[in-house]
Amino acid sequence: MDQFTLNLIFIGLSFLLYFGIAIWARAGSTSEFYAANRGVHPVMNGMATAADWMSAASFISMAGLIAFTGYDNSTYLMGWTGGYVLLALLLAPYLRKFGKFTVPEFIGDRFYSKTARIIGVVCLLVVSITYVIGQMEGVGITFARYLEVSKTSGLLIGAVVVFFYAVLGGMKGITYTQVAQYVVLITAYTIPAVFISLQLTGHVLPQTGLFGTLNEGGGKFLATLDQVVTDLGFKSYTGHHTSTLNMILFTLALMIGTAGLPHVIIRFFTVPKVSDARKSAGWALVFIALLYTVAPAVGSMSRFNLTTTMWPGAAGGDVYSQSAVSLDSIQNDQDKEWMRNWQVTGLLNWEDKNGDGLIQYYNDEAEPSEPLATVIADQNLQGNELTTVNRDIMVLANPEIANLPGWVIAIVAAGGLAAALSTAAGLLLAISGAVSHDLIKGAINPDISEKNELLAARISMGASILVATLLGLNPPGFAAQTVALAFGLAASSIFPVLMMGIFSTRVNKQGAIAGMLAGIVSTLLYIFTYKGWFFIADTNMLPDTPDAWLMGISPASFGTIGALINFGVAYLVSNATEEPPEHVRDLVESIRVPRGASGPTADH
Amino acid sequence: MSEQGGTKDMAIEGRGSGYWKANLRVIWICLIIWALVSYGFGIIFRPLISGIKIGGTDLGFWFAQQGSILVFIVLIFFYAWRMNKLDREHGVDE
Numbered sequence: 155m156d157q158f159t160l161n162l163i164f165i166g167l168s169f170l171l172y173f174g175i176a177i178w179a180r181a182g183s184t185s186e187f188y189a190a191n192r193g194v195h196p197v198m199n200g201m202a203t204a205a206d207w208m209s210a211a212s213f214i215s216m217a218g219l220i221a222f223t224g225y226d227n228s229t230y231l232m233g234w235t236g237g238y239v240l241l242a243l244l245l246a247p248y249l250r251k252f253g254k255f256t257v258p259e260f261i262g263d264r265f266y267s268k269t270a271r272i273i274g275v276v277c278l279l280v281v282s283i284t285y286v287i288g289q290m291e292g293v294g295i296t297f298a299r300y301l302e303v304s305k306t307s308g309l310l311i312g313a314v315v316v317f318f319y320a321v322l323g324g325m326k327g328i329t330y331t332q333v334a335q336y337v338v339l340i341t342a343y344t345i346p347a348v349f350i351s352l353q354l355t356g357h358v359l360p361q362t363g364l365f366g367t368l369n370e371g372g373g374k375f376l377a378t379l380d381q382v383v384t385d386l387g388f389k390s391y392t393g394h395h396t397s398t399l400n401m402i403l404f405t406l407a408l409m410i411g412t413a414g415l416p417h418v419i420i421r422f423f424t425v426p427k428v429s430d431a432r433k434s435a436g437w438a439l440v441f442i443a444l445l446y447t448v449a450p451a452v453g454s455m456s457r458f459n460l461t462t463t464m465w466p467g468a469a470g471g472d473v474y475s476q477s478a479v480s481l482d483s484i485q486n487d488q489d490k491e492w493m494r495n496w497q498v499t500g501l502l503n504w505e506d507k508n509g510d511g512l513i514q515y516y517n518d519e520a521e522p523s524e525p526l527a528t529v530i531a532d533q534n535l536q537g538n539e540l541t542t543v544n545r546d547i548m549v550l551a552n553p554e555i556a557n558l559p560g561w562v563i564a565i566v567a568a569g570g571l572a573a574a575l576s577t578a579a580g581l582l583l584a585i586s587g588a589v590s591h592d593l594i595k596g597a598i599n600p601d602i603s604e605k606n607e608l609l610a611a612r613i614s615m616g617a618s619i620l621v622a623t624l625l626g627l628n629p630p631g632f633a634a635q636t637v638a639l640a641f642g643l644a645a646s647s648i649f650p651v652l653m654m655g656i657f658s659t660r661v662n663k664q665g666a667i668a669g670m671l672a673g674i675v676s677t678l679l680y681i682f683t684y685k686g687w688f689f690i691a692d693t694n695m696l697p698d699t700p701d702a703w704l705m706g707i708s709p710a711s712f713g714t715i716g717a718l719i720n721f722g723v724a725y726l727v728s729n730a731t732e733e734p735p736e737h738v739r740d741l742v743e744s745i746r747v748p749r750g751a752s753g754p755t756a757d758h
Numbered sequence: 759m760s761e762q763g764g765t766k767d768m769a770i771e772g773r774g775s776g777y778w779k780a781n782l783r784v785i786w787i788c789l790i791i792w793a794l795v796s797y798g799f800g801i802i803f804r805p806l807i808s809g810i811k812i813g814g815t816d817l818g819f820w821f822a823q824q825g826s827i828l829v830f831i832v833l834i835f836f837y838a839w840r841m842n843k844l845d846r847e848h849g850v851d852e
Contacts, residue, residue, distance in 0.1 A: 220823075225819055225822060225823075228800060228819075228822035228823050231822070231823055231824075231826075231827065232796045232800055232822060232826050232827070235826075235827045235830055236792065236796055236826065236830055238830065238834065239788065239789075239792045239830050239833055239834060242834040242837060242838070243785050243788055243789065243834075243837055244785070247841075361824060364813070364823070364824075365812060365813020365814065365815075365820070366813065373814070374813055374814025374815075375813070375814060376813060376814035376815045376819075377814035377815070378814070380814075380815075392815040392816075392819050394804065398801060398802065401801055402797055402801060402802070405796065405797070405801075406797075427852050428852060429838065429841070429842050429845065429851070429852065432834070432837060432838035432841060432842075433835070433838045435834055435838075436831060436834035436835045436838055439827075439830055439831050439834060440831055443827050443828070443830075443831060446827055447824050447827055447828075450823040450824065746777075746778055746781075747777065747850040748845050748850055748851060748852050749845075749849075749850045749851060749852055750852075751852055
């Protein structure tokens with residue numbers, strides 16, 4: 155059976171599964187639509203949260219980011235998991251006890267202010283919409299690659315699929331679909347990793363394979379990798395090469411950004427009890443860790459496989475013991491077919507600059523040391539001949555690089571789609587909840603009946619899918635920057651206001667509003683200064699380089715500073731104005747104790 | 759908001775019995791460990807513990823790429839278990 159048919163079968167089967175679940179779990183009330191009737195088992199919720207949270211970026215891009223930078227990009231691993239500790243300890247149980255449906259609703263009630271609630275809605279919309287564009291693009295690209303359709307058709311297919319199961323099922327349908335999507339994506343991620351770990355180190359578990367010994371050559375895998383990449387002029391894999399301050403701030407920005415993402419927070423509204431919310435955050439991290447502890451192995455092993463493809467001698471730890479791969483081999487050999495496949499997409503390319511019939515891959519940007527300098531002189535090298543290696547292909551091409559069977563490749567395709575679709579659905583739910591519950595019911599028409607609110611929720615979900623699809627088809631300049639923006643904004647606006655709402659009885663309406671505005675505005679200004687106004691090219695006021703950054707803080711790390719500004723401003727303004735009213739202090743005291751949360755939709 | 763009176767009484771009871779203080783203490787302990795394994799062992803103190811070798815590299819690299827994640831999981835479950843116990847001791851469980 156050819157690869158295309160296999161892809162079609164696996165992707166088709168996974169979609170049938172999602173549709174079946176959506177029909178089985180369709181929502182009939184607002185409580186089912188927004189919070190799955192608060193009946194989701196904590197383990198199930200953990201699995202759904204994991205799928206909700208792990209986007210196309212986690213599935214496709216993260217291992218590639220680690221592969222080419224090594225230790226320095228551990229920031230992603232620690233940052234995107236450490237946020238769950240903050241969620242479990244500082245937010246999830248209290249927001250669950252609060253017992254409402256959306257994040258802006260908490261902000262509005264706790265800070266007794268419609269203005270605060272609307273600002274909360276704006277923050278949520280900016281964070282979620284920028285994030286969802288990236289997901290829709292990911293869906294389009296994955297479809298295009300594996301179903302051989304155009305990116306536009308791929309995106310439209312994805313939009314129809316999400317529309318069907320998200321609009322029909324609401325939170326209830328999305329929850330169980332995400333459980334299925336988690337199973338698909340983790341299987342897809344793990345199978346190739348296990349095969350490759352076995353091939354290289356003989357370890358079944360990629361987690362221990364990373365620290366294992368190579369089958370060929372007999373050296374420790376990581377030591378050999380360090381040796382091989384430094385011989386080629388690259389920075390060592392396990393070494394620390396960036397600014398420590400920036401590494402800390404970036405990790406912290408990802409952590410508090412994660413804890414502040416509205417589509418993740420609302421998942422904790424779906425469990426029956428406060429104690430389930432605490433436990434559920436733990437289960438979410440268990441399921442996330444199944445991918446996140448495999449990712450560094452996937453990254454390092456694919457880097458090693460790429461290097462040994464280019465320099466067969468590298469497999470034994472001695473790069474220059476054999477000559478580089480020949481042009482002839484790349485064009486004709488069966489085991490190099492993946493290179494030809496990916497050359498078509500433009501994500502991988504090579505050029506025989508010195509015309510010796512060999513493709514020499516090395517770092518031509520650093521001052522060469524021995525033995526590279528000798529090789530450059532002896533072989534008359536004119537620069538790195540592997541001219542393009544897109545980082546994203548490290549996961550997608552991994553099974554092909556390791557010569558794994560066709561069905562593994564088909565599973566990876568289905569897994570990539572599951573990752574993008576599940577996150578898109580979660581984001582769309584957060585967006586539609588903010589529109590129908592916070593804007594329509596909360597501000598425009600408080601007397602709306604439940605039936606009409608449910609209809610409004612479905613219509614706003616449909617409209618958000620339409621907007622996301624249109625933006626995905628014509629991505630604005632900032633699509634590539636969504637991570638920096640979404641995390642920075644969530645970190646600087648939503649997380650601090652929620653945390654102060656729970657841990658302080660003194661922070662008042664004025665403080666919260668001033669804090670949120672100061673946090674968001676400062677973060678946006680900092681990002682725009684270096685990335686350009688609204689990410690329009692050439693409008694940046696300072697170059698986006700470490701030398702120009704304020705104290706070496708990168709725009710992506712600034713969310714941490716924005717959060718500190720938010721906390722500081724809120725504290726000062728609150729202390730300069732009057733205390734919050736008695737009933738608000740009672741509200742804060744009551745969300746701090748679990749008792750009274752499990753009644754059927756408390757005070758609703 | 760029919761049960762507001764009830765929750766208020768319980769809140770005061772929770773406050774009086776030091777429930778919230780005990781909760782904050784557990785949070786602080788967990789957050790110190792959280793920061794120690796990631797920012798500490800994984801980044802700042804990595805050079806100090808680089809003498810401890812593991813699988814072709816040093817302990818700090820392991821903490822940065824795997825160890826801290828495993829500790830995070832343990833921390834959350836420890837917190838959930840400890841808080842359930844506190845909830846029962848202070849009579850504020852569900």
